[in-house]
Amino acid sequence: MTITAFPTEAVARAPRTFMQEVIEDTPGGNPRLEMCIQCGTCGGSCPSGPDMDYSPRRIFAMIEAGMREEVLRANTFWYCVSCYLCMVRCPQEVRITDIMYTLKRKAIREGYYRDSSASDAPDFSETFVDAVMKYGRSFELGLATRYHLRHHPLDAIKLAAGMGLNMLRRGRMDLTPRRINNLDQLHAIMDKAKEISQAERAQIGGGA
Numbered sequence: 001m002t003i004t005a006f007p008t009e010a011v012a013r014a015p016r017t018f019m020q021e022v023i024e025d026t027p028g029g030n031p032r033l034e035m036c037i038q039c040g041t042c043g044g045s046c047p048s049g050p051d052m053d054y055s056p057r058r059i060f061a062m063i064e065a066g067m068r069e070e071v072l073r074a075n076t077f078w079y080c081v082s083c084y085l086c087m088v089r090c091p092q093e094v095r096i097t098d099i100m101y102t103l104k105r106k107a108i109r110e111g112y113y114r115d116s117s118a119s120d121a122p123d124f125s126e127t128f129v130d131a132v133m134k135y136g137r138s139f140e141l142g143l144a145t146r147y148h149l150r151h152h153p154l155d156a157i158k159l160a161a162g163m164g165l166n167m168l169r170r171g172r173m174d175l176t177p178r179r180i181n182n183l184d185q186l187h188a189i190m191d192k193a194k195e196i197s198q199a200e201r202a203q204i205g206g207g208a
């Protein structure tokens with residue numbers, strides 16, 4: 001009998017479970033997702049809970065069950081405002097907010113965000129980041145105008161006539177953007193952050 005040598009490359013690596021994927025693709029080390037005991041403290045603490053399709057607790061149960069598409073199509077992580085309340089209260093020290101960012105990156109990279117009820121969210125974030133890079137701070141009027149004109153033109157008129165006028169009258173909103181001093185220092189910080197993030201991504205093998 002001839003024994004054929006089995007080439008090393010042909011030894012297929014077992015596909016990662018969705019749970020492993022989320023854990024390994026979260027920068028900064030193990031986010032302790034496997035330690036979740038489903039106590040629900042995170043969902044109960046979350047200010048955005050009522051707007052979410054599934055609470056963080058439920059999302060974690062779905063990740064464990066391998067419900068990849070359902071999770072990545074959910075709006076949960078798009079409604080996460082990164083307040084970290086869940087993380088400081090979690091008895092198992094699960095890095096919930098960091099996992100929300102991992103899910104956001106995956107949903108963008110794989111296009112699932114388009115099916116979510118918060119499909120405009122990535123564009124809103126991009127508009128916000130553009131303003132911060134240009135002026136060093138958010139410019140609410142420009143942000144709301146650009147976002148609403150692109151996605152909800154009728155809402156833009158209502159917004160301007162209602163809340164916009166009120167905020168302008170009370171001096172709570174600027175008509176023109178104001179640039180911060182030493183913007184170049186902020187750009188240097190952002191460049192460094194990008195560099196660290198790219199290095200971390202390379203370390204986890206190009207994952208999200």
Ligand code: SF4
Nearest residue numbers: 036037039040042090
């Ligand atoms: S608070 Fe922590 S342990 Fe409890 S459900 Fe949320 S992630 Fe899991």
Ligand code: SF4
Nearest residue numbers: 046080081083084086
């Ligand atoms: S960090 Fe996100 S998920 Fe956690 S409580 Fe705040 S909004 Fe909710």
